[in-house]
Amino acid sequence: DTGVSQNPRHKITKRGQNVTFRCDPISEHNRLYWYRQTLGQGPEFLTYFQNEAQLEKSRLLSDRFSAERPKGSFSTLEIQRTEQGDSAMYLCASSFYAGDRVLRGYTFGSGTRLTVV
Amino acid sequence: AQKVTQAQTEISVVEKEDVTLDCVYETRDTTYYLFWYKQPPSGELVFLIRRNSFDEQNEISGRYSWNFQKSTSSFNFTITASQVVDSAVYFCALTPSGNTPLVFGKGTRLSVIA
Numbered sequence: 001d002t003g004v005s006q007n008p009r010h011k012i013t014k015r016g017q018n019v020t021f022r023c024d025p026i027s028e029h030n031r032l033y034w035y036r037q038t039l040g041q042g043p044e045f046l047t048y049f050q051n052e053a054q055l056e057k058s059r060l061l062s063d064r065f066s067a068e069r070p071k072g073s074f075s076t077l078e079i080q081r082t083e084q085g086d087s088a089m090y091l092c093a094s095s096f097y098a099g100d101r102v103l104r105g106y107t108f109g110s111g112t113r114l115t116v117v
Numbered sequence: 118a119q120k121v122t123q124a125q126t127e128i129s130v131v132e133k134e135d136v137t138l139d140c141v142y143e144t145r146d147t148t149y150y151l152f153w154y155k156q157p158p159s160g161e162l163v164f165l166i167r168r169n170s171f172d173e174q175n176e177i178s179g180r181y182s183w184n185f186q187k188s189t190s191s192f193n194f195t196i197t198a199s200q201v202v203d204s205a206v207y208f209c210a211l212t213p214s215g216n217t218p219l220v221f222g223k224g225t226r227l228s229v230i231a
Contacts, residue, residue, distance in 0.1 A: 045219070
């Protein structure tokens with residue numbers, strides 16, 4: 001169990017630029033989640049995948065945001081035309097959902113801190 | 118709707134004191150999972166405990182203990198003999214049925230002073 005890995009750890013970008021973050025989940029986990037955390041707040045859900053299928057998107061996920069998990073392994077989160085309000089910590093988590101309300105794990109990565117200047 | 122309330126925004130204690138962090142949750146599901154995470158200044162969320170709604174046994178892990186009471190919808194976390202390294206923000210979280218994303222409280226910032 002190597003944990004959930006996120007890259008990069010920090011990203012500074014100019015307003016209007018596009019950015020992409022990567023998340024590598026724990027290999028045996030079938031679910032992958034993206035959350036956003038702003039200063040002084042708890043993490044807020046953005047979107048999640050079961051294998052390669054994107055099951056739910058939060059209303060926080062504007063059309064400038066897109067997430068993929070092409071082969072059911074790693075995932076990418078892209079933000080287009082970044083705005084200063086996008087500055088936050090972007091957290092990825094993975095878990096194993098066995099169906100019938102059985103959940104195992106729920107491990108977070110170290111996050112990617114985005115600063116839009 | 119699901120909701121997690123951590124009423125204590127900040128707590129400050131002197132080293133070796135015991136401290137309890139409160140968590141109250143709301144859900145209509147009969148099966149749900151509750152979590153506690155620690156977020157030190159470095160920013161990562163460190164998993165502390167996951168509890169299924171059918172397991173009401175209290176749990177102790179070293180200096181940490183958790184008190185789960187369905188009757189009051191609370192899942193409180195106690196640190197015994199606090200240490201400076203316990204200083205962090207602590208989050209309580211809920212997933213109804215385990216099949217939906219986590220809903221987090223706003224967190225409690227704990228400062229342990231030497």
